[in-house]
Amino acid sequence: MNSSTRQSDLDFAADLFKAADKMRGALEPSEYKHVALGLIFLKYISEAFQAMHDQLSQDEYADPEEPEEYLAENVFWVPEKARWSHIQAQARSENIGKIIDDAMEAIEAMPTNESLKGVLPKIYARPTLDKTMLGELVDLFSNIKLHDNADRARDLLGRVYEYFISGFAGAEGKRGGEFFTPRSVVRTLVEMLEPYEGRVYDPCCGSGGMFIQSEKFIEEHGGNPLNLAVYGQEINHTTWRLAKMNLAVHGIDADIQWDSAGSFHQDKHPTLKADYILANPPFNISDWGGERLVEDARWQYGTPPRGNANFAWLQHIIHHLAPRGHAGVVLANGSMSSQTSGEGEIRKRLIEEDRVDCMVALPGQLFYSTQIPVCLWILSRDKSANGLRDRRGEVLFIDARNLGHMVDRVRRDFSDDDIEKIAGTYRRWRAKAETLDANSWEAYEDEAGFCKSSNLEVIRKFDYVLTPGRYVDPVSNAGNTDFPSEFAALKSELTDQLDRSSELESALRAIVGLEAFND
Numbered sequence: 001m002n003s004s005t006r007q008s009d010l011d012f013a014a015d016l017f018k019a020a021d022k023m024r025g026a027l028e029p030s031e032y033k034h035v036a037l038g039l040i041f042l043k044y045i046s047e048a049f050q051a052m053h054d055q056l057s058q059d060e061y062a063d064p065e066e067p068e069e070y071l072a073e074n075v076f077w078v079p080e081k082a083r084w085s086h087i088q089a090q091a092r093s094e095n096i097g098k099i100i101d102d103a104m105e106a107i108e109a110m111p112t113n114e115s116l117k118g119v120l121p122k123i124y125a126r127p128t129l130d131k132t133m134l135g136e137l138v139d140l141f142s143n144i145k146l147h148d149n150a151d152r153a154r155d156l157l158g159r160v161y162e163y164f165i166s167g168f169a170g171a172e173g174k175r176g177g178e179f180f181t182p183r184s185v186v187r188t189l190v191e192m193l194e195p196y197e198g199r200v201y202d203p204c205c206g207s208g209g210m211f212i213q214s215e216k217f218i219e220e221h222g223g224n225p226l227n228l229a230v231y232g233q234e235i236n237h238t239t240w241r242l243a244k245m246n247l248a249v250h251g252i253d254a255d256i257q258w259d260s261a262g263s264f265h266q267d268k269h270p271t272l273k274a275d276y277i278l279a280n281p282p283f284n285i286s287d288w289g290g291e292r293l294v295e296d297a298r299w300q301y302g303t304p305p306r307g308n309a310n311f312a313w314l315q316h317i318i319h320h321l322a323p324r325g326h327a328g329v330v331l332a333n334g335s336m337s338s339q340t341s342g343e344g345e346i347r348k349r350l351i352e353e354d355r356v357d358c359m360v361a362l363p364g365q366l367f368y369s370t371q372i373p374v375c376l377w378i379l380s381r382d383k384s385a386n387g388l389r390d391r392r393g394e395v396l397f398i399d400a401r402n403l404g405h406m407v408d409r410v411r412r413d414f415s416d417d418d419i420e421k422i423a424g425t426y427r428r429w430r431a432k433a434e435t436l437d438a439n440s441w442e443a444y445e446d447e448a449g450f451c452k453s454s455n456l457e458v459i460r461k462f463d464y465v466l467t468p469g470r471y472v473d474p475v476s477n478a479g480n481t482d483f484p485s486e487f488a489a490l491k492s493e494l495t496d497q498l499d500r501s502s503e504l505e506s507a508l509r510a511i512v513g514l515e516a517f518n519d
Helices: 003-023 029-057 067-071 084-089 096-109 111-116 131-142 150-178 183-193 209-220 237-249 310-319 340-352 416-430 433-438 456-461 483-512
Strands: 198-202 228-234 254-258 274-279 321-332 356-361 374-380 394-399 451-455
Touching (some): 003 150, 029 067, 029 096, 029 131, 029 237, 084 096, 096 111, 096 131, 111 237, 150 209, 150 237, 183 209, 183 274, 183 321, 183 374, 183 416, 228 237, 310 321, 340 456, 394 416, 416 451, 451 456
Parallel strands (some): 198 228, 198 274, 228 254, 274 321, 356 394
Antiparallel strands (some): 321 374, 356 374, 394 451
């Protein structure tokens, strides 16, 4: 898909979201999202079914009314009462809510739709839901017309679904961060790790954005998405349902499990060894039940503190990496420098055993759920081979805190160039000489104010603190009258110091028992 078509799709999705949002009235975004997303999903599977039905109708040896025909093509069978044409015809009926609920139940009841059982929302007949609004929403989504190419129409529906998830995350603010990772952050991780094929895993998958972006990466680089096996787990049942529908809308067959105990206490993929792991765990969670997992086999680098799950997530993820696997993890900045409750020792062992490949400091305001700056941990099981150059004993530090642009008063985003600057730097740093030549890439070089390749000897001198600002060379001031660049460097250094100050304050409060006085 070319860039103009992609932009046209995004503009269409944005206009559609604005129109749908005007209809929600007094409904909270957290409630309305299930109403809207459920209808988009129903529209999608109906369009996919109809396209397959038309194709089978032209084949004299096929039966378009045989559900097994659709199962073979990974298309959900849609009973007649659940097809969009039937829903659209009843849009102005006072019973439209019950008609939609019945459609959802009929789809789940089909033996060939086993993967959708318990997934679809059946909330439309509630008395509190305005039926006029519901009918208008059906009419609005009916405007997502089939194009000349049925695959093109379904791709557009997938983009609409993804845009709506993003839009609702923004409307919900902090709660939106529980199910959505900003697209630019996901794209940065995916472009760095390049998951062309193999097993991809996310132990806290939210609405499935990491998997969607991985598939897009493969398609954009001419690969086959069928070469990717997708595994995930989600602790929130409502979010798990969003993920199941999101992946179905994008045509991704995935093993996404739900358990209220979560990945730490009820690992649904205990034997999985993944080639790629991409994750955005909840930041700094304190009530993760660590006291029940003190002797857990996953803690190879030290027992994580009971009051913070950051290093439990890192070790859970490394535990699930294949021998040559790679991982990208979003964590709070404190994970790079904290020395409290044994975290410094765990980080030291991760570094000494050469699991850390790259650290990226991101700017603040990228997330809906928090304004605090975060970082990316890029991990590797084996830094010696796997088609890349031998990077043992080395770590790349990238300080990306000055990248990005403000999209509104409170949120920052990355441009395509920003993402390429980060991911391209990492790819060139780890590439073999022949890969550089084959892709016409310039050889990696340190860049003052942005990136630095360092080694274990230097990291030891910094007491195993992994904050990129400690390693990246400052922009030289010699003969430089560029005030914005000088100010950005000073701002970066000040942010480092403030982060460290905050961590020391938290440690001091814990020591003297002042937690109760925290805001």
